Amino acid sequence: MKGMGRLIVVLAVICAGAAFALAMVYEVTKEPIAYQKKLEVIRSLDAVLPGMPIDPDNDFIDLPGEKDQDYRVFRSTGEEGVVGVAFQVIAPDGYSGNIYVMMGVLPDGTLGGIEILSHAETPGLGSLIADEEWKSIFKGRSLDNTNFKVKKDGGDIDQITGATISPRAVSAAVERGLKWFETNRETVLAAGEGV
Amino acid sequence: MSGYGREFNKGLWLENPVFRMVLGLCPALAVTNSVINGFAMGLASTFVLVCSNTVVSSLRNVIPSKVRIPSFIIVIASFVTIVDLTMNAWAHQMHKTLGLFIPLIVVNCLILGRSEAFASRHPIFRSIVDGFGMGVGFTLALGVIGAVREILGSGTVLGYPVMAEGYTDMLVMILPPGAFLAMGVLLGLFNAIDRARS
Numbered sequence: 126m127k128g129m130g131r132l133i134v135v136l137a138v139i140c141a142g143a144a145f146a147l148a149m150v151y152e153v154t155k156e157p158i159a160y161q162k163k164l165e166v167i168r169s170l171d172a173v174l175p176g177m178p179i180d181p182d183n184d185f186i187d188l189p190g191e192k193d194q195d196y197r198v199f200r201s202t203g204e205e206g207v208v209g210v211a212f213q214v215i216a217p218d219g220y221s222g223n224i225y226v227m228m229g230v231l232p233d234g235t236l237g238g239i240e241i242l243s244h245a246e247t248p249g250l251g252s253l254i255a256d257e258e259w260k261s262i263f264k265g266r267s268l269d270n271t272n273f274k275v276k277k278d279g280g281d282i283d284q285i286t287g288a289t290i291s292p293r294a295v296s297a298a299v300e301r302g303l304k305w306f307e308t309n310r311e312t313v314l315a316a317g318e319g320v
Numbered sequence: 321m322s323g324y325g326r327e328f329n330k331g332l333w334l335e336n337p338v339f340r341m342v343l344g345l346c347p348a349l350a351v352t353n354s355v356i357n358g359f360a361m362g363l364a365s366t367f368v369l370v371c372s373n374t375v376v377s378s379l380r381n382v383i384p385s386k387v388r389i390p391s392f393i394i395v396i397a398s399f400v401t402i403v404d405l406t407m408n409a410w411a412h413q414m415h416k417t418l419g420l421f422i423p424l425i426v427v428n429c430l431i432l433g434r435s436e437a438f439a440s441r442h443p444i445f446r447s448i449v450d451g452f453g454m455g456v457g458f459t460l461a462l463g464v465i466g467a468v469r470e471i472l473g474s475g476t477v478l479g480y481p482v483m484a485e486g487y488t489d490m491l492v493m494i495l496p497p498g499a500f501l502a503m504g505v506l507l508g509l510f511n512a513i514d515r516a517r518s
Contacts, residue, residue, distance in 0.1 A: 132387050139379075139391050143398040150402045157409035165412070243416075248353060249474070249491045 170199055173229030173238040174209040177201035188309060190214075191301060198313055207314045209237055210306070216298035220290045221245045224254070228263075228302050232314055235267040239299060244291075251291035259285060259292070263299060268307065273300035324449050331453030337430045338461035339510045344430035348462055349499035351421050355478050358466030359459060360414050364403050364422060366455025369431055371399045373451035376439040383440075392435040393426070400425045430458060468502045469493045 163181065170179045179201045190196035194215075201209040209231050216224040224244040229237030241255040253259055262283055266273075273296050274280025277289055282296045306313065337343045347365070352358040375395045376383075383391045404422045407415040415422065425431065434454055439447040470476055473493030475483035492498050 128384065132384050135383055136387050136390060136394075139383075139394055143394050147398055147401055150405050154405040154409040158405070158412075161409065161412040248494050249489065 166199075169227040169240045169242060170211050170229070172240040173211050173227050174201055175238065177203075177209045177229075177237075179209075179211070186313070188312060190305060196305070200313075207232060210313055211237075212302065213242065214298045214302040216294040218290075218297070219244065219246055219294040220251045220288070221247070224291070224295055224298070226295055226298055226302075228299055230303065230306050232310075233267070234269070234303065234307060234310070235265055236263050236299070236303070239263045239295070241295070246291045247288065250285070250288040253285045253288065254291045254295055259283070268300070268303050273297065273303075324446065327446055327449045328453035328456075331450070331455070331457035332460065333457075335454075336457045336461060336510075337454055338458060338465075339507060341430075341433075342507075343433060344428045344458060345503075346424065347421055347428060348458075348465060349496075349503060351418055352462050352466040352469055352499060352502075353473065353494040354470040354476075355463055355466040357417060358462035358464075360411075361418060361421065362455070362459025362462040364407065364418075365425055365428060365431065365458055366452065367403055368396065368399045368425055369434060369451040369455040369458075370448055371451075372396045372431060372435055373439040373447040374444060376435040377442060377444045377447035380440045388440060389432075389436070392432055392440075396431055396435065397426045430454065465499070465502050465506060468506065469498050472502075473498055 166181050167179070170181060179199050181199055184202055185197050185199045187195045187197050190212075196212045196214075198210050198212045200207050201211075209229055211227060211229040213225060213227050216226060222245040224246070225242035227240040227242050229239070231237055239260055241260065244252070244255065246252045246254060266281075271282075272280040273282060275282045275284040275289055275293050275296060277284050278293070280296070282292060284292045331337065333340070335341055338345070338348050344365070347361050351361045372392070372395050376392055379391070379395075400423060403425070404415075407418075407422060434451060438450045442450070467477060470478075471482060472490045473495075475481055475487050475489050490498075493502065
């Protein structure tokens with residue numbers, strides 16, 4: 126057992142040093158990381174509701190969404206009330222893992238746009254859902270003027286050659302989102318003042 | 321001084337971590353679907369290598385050999401966490417792309433290997449040079465694999481199109497099997513060059 130104490134002391138000192146260094150770095154990077162996360166939200170909101178200023182820290186409401194999940198609905202409020210809302214839906218039936226989609230909806234139920242927040246679809250095939258070209262086809266669509274199925278299934282949404290599953294999943298998620306908005310429109314728009 | 325030059329150069333070719341020692345293959349295969357990803361992973365690993373070599377070398381006379389491996393791992397894991405947090409704060413997009421593979425630098429046997437085989441037996445400055453050389457060699461290797469895969473798989477280099485009009489992307493090259501194909505061909509190529517030289 127001789128020398129055991131030395132082993133313990135050396136290891137403990139190294140661990141303490143490491144812990145101290147990490148605590149320092151954590152303190153320094155805490156703010157920038159939080160800022161980056163916020164920036165990410167702002168960027169996606171700007172993409173789905175172009176030209177509509179949103180204060181993601183204050184103007185939102187949390188409502189029960191589908192499958193026990195809360196939707197955080199960000200709102201852009203103009204002089205005459207809410208001019209646009211944005212919330213995140215999840216497409217669970219993509220090719221690999223969940224696809225997170227931010228969708229912007231105007232008060233009349235038309236889409237301002239969609240943004241793919243994160244996905245793990247096949248690079249070069251399914252990943253094309255994140256391209257501007259494909260995302261932009263959702264702009265201006267609503268439950269009234271669009272059948273949210275891919276063309277292969279008899280709907281109006283372009284699939285991507287070699288990748289039908291990912292567009293199908295995203296499109297279905299967007300449709301569910303729009304239906305949810307339809308049902309909860311009153312609450313979403315009316316809650317008006319404050320949070 | 322020439323000693324230091326040799327210490328640095330060996331990482332580039334003679335003892336190149338990926339192509340000669342075949343170490344650190346997990347990141348070398350997993351994140352090299354484009355040049356920029358390979359490079360970023362290489363740079364992150366280089367930082368960890370240089371820092372852990374420095375610390376391990378400066379503590380080499382203090383750490384009892386019985387607990388040297390746990391000690392090295394603590395040092396390495398700390399630097400990896402530092403890289404992880406720093407990239408999350410100031411290179412957010414790249415951090416998202418590389419994702420899980422940044423924390424996984426901890427288990428890159430190249431880094432523990434250099435601590436154990438080199439830094440724990442050599443003076444500080446020599447260890448820094450060794451870590452830097454190995455890191456640069458690793459970065460170059462990942463960059464080369466990334467370039468091959470990006471050119472064949474996406475027809476681009478660093479996002480700029482380089483292939484002639486009408487080139488059909490070989491999608492498989494940016495998918496996981498492409499990593500093995502590129503790695504195998506490159507390994508063979510480097511072995512052939514080596515044989516021709518000697």
